[in-house]
Amino acid sequence: MWSIANDDIMRRFISDAKEKPTNASILITTHPMITYGQKRTYEEEQTMKWLQDQEWGIMVLDKVHPIPAKIFRRVLTIV
Numbered sequence: 624m625w626s627i628a629n630d631d632i633m634r635r636f637i638s639d640a641k642e643k644p645t646n647a648s649i650l651i652t653t654h655p656m657i658t659y660g661q662k663r664t665y666e667e668e669q670t671m672k673w674l675q676d677q678e679w680g681i682m683v684l685d686k687v688h689p690i691p692a693k694i695f696r697r698v699l700t701i702v
Contacts, residue, residue, distance in 0.1 A: 632646065632649055633647065633649040634650055634651070635650075635651045636651070636652040636656055636670055636674075637651070637653055641666060643666070643670070644674070650674065652674075654687075654690060657674075657697075657698050657702065658697050674702060675701065682699075682702065684698075
């Protein structure tokens, strides 16, 4: 809505929309999805592997002020 980026390069990795990141340049997610410590589905594991294998140029973090520094650090370490 607030971007001129083509929808074809955007994917969501959130609790109710786990889109495969194939050919994605923009991934929209939440810190709980990144730091989730329990067993993941195969698709979620593949998305996390893809996320970690990318060389990201920019990361936009919104509403991180209530997040404890430990969780914030964990997100940045994982990504």
